[in-house]
């Protein structure tokens with residue numbers, strides 16, 4: 247399984263690694279310097295001690311008691327922190343030795359071993375009346391090592407403290423800086439779950455401000471698109487319900503009376519046959535045949551309406567006639583006109599479908615938004631071999647659009663997919679709106695993008 251380490255942990259770990267490496271390098275360099283300084287100090291102390299002993303020995307020939315003077319010379323080193331002096335007889339026995347002070351801050355044994363230099367003791371022989379004596383001077387690193395150890399320990403403690411503080415500070419700053427990312431991730435998960443109302447506050451470092459702005463813009467567009475979808479769906483449902491109600495009315499108004507009269511005629515025939523009035527029967531039978539024929543035509547028309555695969559399958563003129571009739575029936579106070587002067591046979595299916603869709607949406611917009619008294623639909627040949635569909639109304643015209651819908655955009659997309667152009671302008675005369683789509687005539691084999699919009 248892939249181990250996911252957070253960005254924060256990675257940053258802190260890498261910074262800690264650098265700090266620890268610096269700390270290690272600092273320790274190594276300090277240890278090396280400490281060993282050098284202890285050695286230099288010890289060597290210097292031995293030289294000074296040797297000079298002091300030589301001076302003392304120079305005065306010996308005039309001495310009354312050479313042995314006592316030698317012992318005094320050795321004891322003059324009492325309290326010396328770096329050199330121990332001793333007086334030995336010819337057999338190497340210690341006759342006198344100086345006392346070393348105890349280090350105030352003793353260094354641990356490993357550190358003393360690490361920094362203590364290996365120095366050969368100085369041996370200064372003296373001939374006395376009692377025989378040969380030797381003054382031995384030996385370097386003693388305990389005190390110097392203790393001193394260096396104290397300095398080193400304090401410096402390392404300060405370094406370690408500053409490393410810890412830096413790591414804590416970096417952790418804090420990185421944590422605060424990355425908090426907005428956590429919010430972005432939560433918000434994205436919410437959007438993924440379909441909650442488009444979520445928005446991010448515009449806070450945090452400048453690098454993330456663009457991200458939150460982009461997120462908010464995306465969420466806003468998504469909620470808008472969702473609202474439009476919902477509205478379209480509601481419209482669709484309404485249209486379907488109106489269509490069903492229309493069919494029900496047709497059945498009721500057109501078929502119902504004929505069924506009723508056919509039933510009456512059948513009963514009359516039955517009665518005429520029973521009472522022997524055979525002369526009345528052909529007239530009644532003809533009436534039944536006419537009623538059945540009427541019903542057949544209506545039922546076939548309704549079946550066609552139900553089974554239409556393409557709205558223009560019936561032809562552009564009847565299809566446009568249907569929408570105009572539909573709106574006329576639902577808005578009887580508006581005067582609708584439809585004028586088709588273009589030759590339908592010169593248009594291919596895709597062009598007819600786009601003409602239909604443009605007229606459908608522009609008509610619906612005019613009725614829904616324009617409050618018009620008159621709406622005109624015209625399909626005419628253009629002057630450059632194109633076909634022009636135009637829907638104009640005398641309504642309130644285009645006001646400030648606060649919430650753009652999908653209708654105009656959809657029309658524009660369909661028209662430009664066929665290589666045409668769409669214009670939405672105020673209608674001439676100052677009132678209302680005119681939507682004009684100019685399309686190349688597809689049936690003549692004009693240039694046509696491969697992805698022509700279908701209905």
Ligand SMILES: Nc1ncnc2c1ncn2[C@@H]1O[C@H](COP(=O)(O)OP(=O)(O)OP(=O)(O)O)[C@@H](O)[C@H]1O
Nearest residue numbers: 611612615616643644647650651652653654655679
């Ligand atoms: N004939 C018109 N008269 C007045 N205003 C119009 C007319 N046609 C369009 N508009 C304005 O233009 C806006 C955009 O129209 P569009 O068809 O793109 O969206 P919609 O009709 O609001 O929603 P949708 O078509 O997605 O259901 C409308 O909301 C309306 O304000």
Ligand SMILES: [Mg+2]
Nearest residue numbers: 611651653654
């Ligand atoms: Mg619309």
